[in-house]
Amino acid sequence: MESINCAVCNSSNFKILLKSRDYRYHLNKEEFTLVKCRKCGLIYLNPRPSEKEMDRFYPREYYDLQFSLLEKKITQLFLKIGTAKLKKYKKKGLVLDLGCGAGDFLLEMKRFGFETIGIDVSKRACDIAQKKGIKVFNSELKDCHFPDETFDVITLWHVFEHLHNPDQTLKEICRILKKDGILLIEVPNIESFSFKLFKKYCFHLDIPRHLYHWSPKTLEKILLQNKIKIFEKDDFSLGFPLSLFHSFRNFLSDQKFNFLLLPIILVSSPFLFCLTFISRVLPARSEVLRIYARKY
Numbered sequence: 001m002e003s004i005n006c007a008v009c010n011s012s013n014f015k016i017l018l019k020s021r022d023y024r025y026h027l028n029k030e031e032f033t034l035v036k037c038r039k040c041g042l043i044y045l046n047p048r049p050s051e052k053e054m055d056r057f058y059p060r061e062y063y064d065l066q067f068s069l070l071e072k073k074i075t076q077l078f079l080k081i082g083t084a085k086l087k088k089y090k091k092k093g094l095v096l097d098l099g100c101g102a103g104d105f106l107l108e109m110k111r112f113g114f115e116t117i118g119i120d121v122s123k124r125a126c127d128i129a130q131k132k133g134i135k136v137f138n139s140e141l142k143d144c145h146f147p148d149e150t151f152d153v154i155t156l157w158h159v160f161e162h163l164h165n166p167d168q169t170l171k172e173i174c175r176i177l178k179k180d181g182i183l184l185i186e187v188p189n190i191e192s193f194s195f196k197l198f199k200k201y202c203f204h205l206d207i208p209r210h211l212y213h214w215s216p217k218t219l220e221k222i223l224l225q226n227k228i229k230i231f232e233k234d235d236f237s238l239g240f241p242l243s244l245f246h247s248f249r250n251f252l253s254d255q256k257f258n259f260l261l262l263p264i265i266l267v268s269s270p271f272l273f274c275l276t277f278i279s280r281v282l283p284a285r286s287e288v289l290r291i292y293a294r295k296y
Contacts, residue, residue, distance in 0.1 A: 001047040007166050007212060008222050011039040014046065020200035020207045023250040025059050032208045040221060043190050043213040051164050057208055060124065082290075083108045085234070086153060089182050089292065090114075093152025096176075098141055098169075099159030103129030110134075114153070119144065141169060146176045155184040160219075161210040170226040174295055183228060186290040191215045193285040194247060201250035203243040204287060216289060223293055232292040243287055 005012045014035040021031050035046045049057065083105070095109050100118030102125055109116050110133075118136040120126050126138040137144050154177050163169050177183060188204035189195075190213035195202045205213070220230055 001053075002050045003047045004044075006037040006040060006042050007044065008042045008218055008225070009037065009040040011037055013038045017043060018200045020205055022057065022207060023201065023253060024203075024206055024209075025057075025062075026253075027057060027059065034205070034207070034213070040218060041215065042218045043215070045208055045211050048211055049208055054164075054209075058122070062122075080108065082157075083112055086155075086182065086184065087112055090152050094150065095153040095155065096146075096151045097155045097157070098173075099156060099162065100129055100134070100136060101125050103132050103134035103136065105155065105157060106134050107132050117151075141172050148175055149178045149181075150176045151181055152178055153182045153184070157184075157186050158188070160185050161187050161212050161214060164211060166212060166222060167226065170222065170228065174226055174228060177295060179295060181294065183293045183295075184290065185219070185293070186288060187214045187219065189215065189285075189287055189289045191285065192287045194244060194287050196285075198244075198247040198251060201247050201254075203246040203250065214289065219289060219291065223291075227296055228293045229296045230291045230293045234290040234292070 006014070014037050017034045017036045019031045019033050021029060032045055033047070034043060036043045086109075092113055094115045094117065095106065097103075097106050097109075097116070097118045100106055100120050101122075103118055106116040106118050106129070116134060118126075118129055118134050119139060119141055120129070120136060121138070121140060123138050126136045129136045154173055160166060160169075173183060188206075188210070192202075192204070194204060204210070216233070223230060
């Protein structure tokens, strides 16, 4: 475990927000502390596992599809919408997906006529992506040594919150992105309705794998510090369509089950299903932030 300063303003002045644990995989019962910077408002894990320690918090099945049929179909639709919108800004070129996982996004971009490269620190994820015909590097971005201004598009789909050094990564991205290139980042929104409702049980906390929990304000600030300016924000996302169910399940896992919970579960299920989609369009309260940015 290591203690750190704020990644945005380098302040060591923070307040403890909450304590939570790994509700997704239940690898252990260890509690982790989420803090909020008193200066800029960034919310982050502190102390946190070091980079060498992180492997033990990623189970083998992390890159396997574990969703229901409904979630798989909606996620596939979300992928098509995301790639179609990118093509609005770039008709062709070389795409780098940082933290490409199993390579599904890059496979979709190849179908749109783009050249693609993926990077992931997981050997298992790279093996899966390579079997799909994706060129991937099993490495850290800084170790790839790409030439200056190589890429037309760089994407980070739910990766930026996992990075130990987001500021350092943005500096490298700025170096290898073309002057007219597009940077797309999608992260969970710590100011979401879901977090306000479920707090430490919120599905998108995904502790301790998510090291940083970005808001529109803190994400924009760290980008501007690296001479990257947002030109479009898209808060609506069809990804993780049953996230409120998963948050509710996290809550239930800490309760001593009794028959009084049954009517609550039965009544809550359809309500949560509807609320999941309604929350997607609440201003500044959507579960996911997606930004499109350029260097300036």
